[in-house]
Amino acid sequence: MTESSGPIEAIAQALSCAIAAALGEQYRDTDLQIRPSQNPKFGDYQANFAMKLAKQLGSNPRELASKVADAAAEELAAIAEPLEVAGPGFINIRLKNQAIAHMLSSMDNQELGVTQQDDPHTIVIDLCAVNIAKQMHVGHLRSTIIGDALARILERIGRTVLRENHLGDWGLPIAMVLHELLEAKTNLDTLKLAELDSAYRKAQQKAKDDDAFLEAAKTTLVKLQNSDPQLIEDWHKLINCTLTALYESLEILNVKLTKENNRGESFYRDKLPGVIEAFTNAKLAKEDDGAMVVPFDTRERPLLIQKSDGGYLYATTDLAAIRLRTGQSNANRIIYVVDARQRDHFRDVFDAAKLIGWDKTPDGECAELRHIPFGSVLGPDKRPLKTRSGENVTLKSLLDEACERGESEVKKRASDPKAPTHGLSEAELKDIGTAVGIGAIKYADLSNDLVRDYVFDMNRMVRFEGNTGPYLQYAHARICSIFTKAGIDAGVLSSEQFAIGEPAERRLALTLLKYPDIIADVAKTLEPHRLCTYLYELADAYSSFYEHCPVLKAETDSIKRSRLKLCHLTRNVLSDGLDLLGIKAPTRM
RNA sequence: GCGCCCGUAGCUCAGUUGGAUAGAGCACCGGUUUCCUAAACCGGGGGUCGCAGGUUCGAGUCCUGCCGGGCGCGCCA
Numbered sequence: 156m157t158e159s160s161g162p163i164e165a166i167a168q169a170l171s172c173a174i175a176a177a178l179g180e181q182y183r184d185t186d187l188q189i190r191p192s193q194n195p196k197f198g199d200y201q202a203n204f205a206m207k208l209a210k211q212l213g214s215n216p217r218e219l220a221s222k223v224a225d226a227a228a229e230e231l232a233a234i235a236e237p238l239e240v241a242g243p244g245f246i247n248i249r250l251k252n253q254a255i256a257h258m259l260s261s262m263d264n265q266e267l268g269v270t271q272q273d274d275p276h277t278i279v280i281d282l283c284a285v286n287i288a289k290q291m292h293v294g295h296l297r298s299t300i301i302g303d304a305l306a307r308i309l310e311r312i313g314r315t316v317l318r319e320n321h322l323g324d325w326g327l328p329i330a331m332v333l334h335e336l337l338e339a340k341t342n343l344d345t346l347k348l349a350e351l352d353s354a355y356r357k358a359q360q361k362a363k364d365d366d367a368f369l370e371a372a373k374t375t376l377v378k379l380q381n382s383d384p385q386l387i388e389d390w391h392k393l394i395n396c397t398l399t400a401l402y403e404s405l406e407i408l409n410v411k412l413t414k415e416n417n418r419g420e421s422f423y424r425d426k427l428p429g430v431i432e433a434f435t436n437a438k439l440a441k442e443d444d445g446a447m448v449v450p451f452d453t454r455e456r457p458l459l460i461q462k463s464d465g466g467y468l469y470a471t472t473d474l475a476a477i478r479l480r481t482g483q484s485n486a487n488r489i490i491y492v493v494d495a496r497q498r499d500h501f502r503d504v505f506d507a508a509k510l511i512g513w514d515k516t517p518d519g520e521c522a523e524l525r526h527i528p529f530g531s532v533l534g535p536d537k538r539p540l541k542t543r544s545g546e547n548v549t550l551k552s553l554l555d556e557a558c559e560r561g562e563s564e565v566k567k568r569a570s571d572p573k574a575p576t577h578g579l580s581e582a583e584l585k586d587i588g589t590a591v592g593i594g595a596i597k598y599a600d601l602s603n604d605l606v607r608d609y610v611f612d613m614n615r616m617v618r619f620e621g622n623t624g625p626y627l628q629y630a631h632a633r634i635c636s637i638f639t640k641a642g643i644d645a646g647v648l649s650s651e652q653f654a655i656g657e658p659a660e661r662r663l664a665l666t667l668l669k670y671p672d673i674i675a676d677v678a679k680t681l682e683p684h685r686l687c688t689y690l691y692e693l694a695d696a697y698s699s700f701y702e703h704c705p706v707l708k709a710e711t712d713s714i715k716r717s718r719l720k721l722c723h724l725t726r727n728v729l730s731d732g733l734d735l736l737g738i739k740a741p742t743r744m
Numbered sequence: 745g746c747g748c749c750c751g752u753a754g755c756u757c758a759g760u761u762g763g764a765u766a767g768a769g770c771a772c773c774g775g776u777u778u779c780c781u782a783a784a785c786c787g788g789g790g791g792u793c794g795c796a797g798g799u800u801c802g803a804g805u806c807c808u809g810c811c812g813g814g815c816g817c818g819c820c821a
Contacts, residue, residue: 188763190760190763191760192764193759193760193763193764193767194764194765197764201763201764203762203763203764206763206801206802207762209801210800210801216801241764242763242764243763243764243801243802244801245763245764286821323821325821326820326821327820327821328820328821420821443818443819444818444819445819446818446819447819448818448819454747455746456746456747456817456818457818458818459818459819461819462818462819463819464819466819468818468819468820468821469820469821472821495748495749495815495816496815496816497816497821498747498748498749498815498816499747499748499816499817500816500821502748528748528749530749530750530814531814531815568782571782573782574782575782576782602757602758603756603757603758604757604758606749606750607749607750607757608750608814609756609757610756612756615756615770618769618770619782619783620769620770620783621756621768621769621770622756622757622758622768622769623769625783626769626783629782629783630783632782633781633782633783636781636782637780637781640780640781641780672760673760676760680761684757684758685758685760688758688759688768691758691768691769692768694783695768698783699785701780701781702779702781702784702785705779705780705781706780706781707780707781708780709780743782744782
């Protein structure tokens with residue numbers, strides 16, 4: 156039996172050898188297409204390579220499959236029942252229960268079987284990116300939640316991740332609001348978010364109606380860009396006002412993002428002239444109507460990198476950022492979690508970066524530049540979420556609602572004298588409620604294909620049934636309660652053996668064994684909803700197991716201990732998976 | 745006008761990157777159950793995968809053309 160590898164690796168190794176033996180060494184690296192079977196009657200796993208390979212060789216796929224299956228029989232005998240060839244040439248593999256138990260032991264450790272990458276390059280994730288000229292609204296929620304989850308997943312496979320909050324803290328909108336605040340003689344030391352919001356709206360309106368205001372704001376921008384000491388000081392006060400609120404919200408959201416992660420547009424301000432210079436020297440940029448543009452062979456519209464008045468644009472900043480991230484931060488993967496409307500922008504910026512070679516790390520590796528486009532959060536009317544008066548919903552009000560709803564769900568259940576949460580203190584219930592409410596909105600955000608819009612429906616998100624965050628948290632809490640009830644510390648089980656017998660145990664075990672592959676898949680595709688789907692499947696398999704297999708009242712002590720180990724491993728995978736989504740898993744709820 | 749994205753059950757969504765009879769959850773209908781158990785369980789109906797072609801052993805998935813919805817299209821970020 157192969158050592159400490161998952162089922163797919165073990166099967167793949169045997170089949171590769173078998174193909175090499177039966178067909179020749181040159182076919183050893185054939186893509187075996189091994190995957191879990193959809194239907195139990197097709198075994199636990201299936202290998203689908205025979206059809207394609209037979210085509211290449213001009214032979215019969217069923218015969219080819221049989222030949223390979225025969226050649227693999229001896230090596231696989233230790234872990235699998237005799238292979239079956241079915242349909243046009245599928246090879247169906249059913250694992251022996253003993254092998255399943257052995258493989259479970261292999262993943263029953265700190266890493267839960269997740270393969271660690273030892274790539275010395277970093278990964279940069281560009282996320283959150285709030286505009287500091289106004290209060291945060293619901294639009295900032297997704298970038299932050301998704302970016303944080305992706306960062307956690309990539310850290311989980313052993314990578315060094317640099318989370319960079321690309322704050323909108325520089326440029327005309329900031330100058331405009333700053334100008335408005337100063338003109339109104341607002342005291343910036345006591346600036347409140349509400350004042351800022353109203354100043355922002357006024358400034359936007361004035362800029363439209365009043366040319367003189369716009370000109371004055373542009374003058375303020377020039378002063379700011381020239382580092383006028385007084386103005387810079389005022390600018391810092393403005394930033395602090397929004398950032399203080401941001402960090403409070405991030406704390407509630409359980410997102411790992413602090414001041415250390417600030418890499419706003421202002422951070423790149425002295426690197427912008429160098430961008431134009433580099434593109435000009437490389438003859439990749441040309442003048443067009445007084446502005447500098449980077450033309451592309453494949454399309455009409457070029458990328459504008461400098462305005463005709465000499466000013467820079469956000470494309471310029473993004474290019475400067477790529478240059479720094481590959482060149483100095485040594486990133487071979489740069490991930491932009493920005494809404495889908497900016498697709499064209501990132502395509503242009505990435506192409507421009509490739510033209511000039513800034514996608515290369517110092518050791519010459521080609522970095523992956525990746526935009527993660529996500530859809531909008533919609534209201535019940537299927538239009539982008541707004542308040543009744545037509546304003547953007549503030550992030551704060553959304554989080555408040557989530558926490559309240561979570562708390563009321565938890566308290567409702569705690570009022571039952573039989574509930575494990577009965578009698579907990581107000582503060583404890585509040586903490587659990589926050590975890591539930593925030594878990595609900597995060598899970599709703601992450602559990603479907605990111606690119607799609609979704610309707611924000613608190614009633615559905617907070618339900619304890621169906622594919623929701625609270626359901627998974629509940630599944631986890633219930634397992635915790637078994638150990639409390641049994642009075643057993645899971646640590647004492649470490650020397651015990653897994654034993655797989657009942658169909659429900661088997662299904663749970665096979666689901667557990669998928670976890671390392673799911674994490675590897677999500678780290679590659681950057682599609683967190685696949686992890687959500689998996690965790691739901693796991694909770695479902697566990698639920699069925701728990702329904703059909705008595706744990707504390709198992710027939711024998713060894714079965715009881717094995718089942719407790721299954722419970723424990725399931726709990727660990729659930730809490731690990733939820734943690735990767737940035738969702739807390741309380742032990743009681 | 746050009747470009748991009750989306751279209752799967754009544755509703756909300758999956759669909760392992762081209763694999764076997766398209767799956768879940770809500771909702772609906774029928775039955776079982778008071779348990780080691782803190783979400784009860786089992787079964788059932790419900791589908792022209794937007795439409796039409798094409799590629800091949802095989803298409804919800806790939807290519808082309810339509811239809812419908814959303815978004816974006818140089819000196820804002």
